[in-house]
Amino acid sequence: MSIVINDPRLEQLAQQLAASEGTTVERVVRESLLSRAGRRGLTVNKRPLRERLKDLAREVDALPAKVPADHRTAEQIVGYDERGQW
Numbered sequence: 001m002s003i004v005i006n007d008p009r010l011e012q013l014a015q016q017l018a019a020s021e022g023t024t025v026e027r028v029v030r031e032s033l034l035s036r037a038g039r040r041g042l043t044v045n046k047r048p049l050r051e052r053l054k055d056l057a058r059e060v061d062a063l064p065a066k067v068p069a070d071h072r073t074a075e076q077i078v079g080y081d082e083r084g085q086w
Contacts, residue, residue: 003029022062 005011014025021028037044046052070077079086 011025014028017028018025034044
């Protein structure tokens with residue numbers, strides 16, 4: 001079965017979301033529907049945990065690396081001196 005939505009604004013939004021997340025329009029629509037169904041308490045057949053974790057790992061790996069705001073070492077942050085005292 002196919003889903004056809006004749007709303008150019010909706011199609012553009014789905015394409016923008018897909019592009020910003022580096023995924024497909026199909027996946028954006030799937031995740032949106034599953035999320036909404038879950039909030040409504042509807043039972044949805046989930047993919048195996050292993051597959052969902054693989055997808056999550058890919059999403060995390062795709063995130064840009066962030067530079068820590070604080071460049072001090074853990075010892076400097078805690079305040080220990082060279083003898084391990086405060």
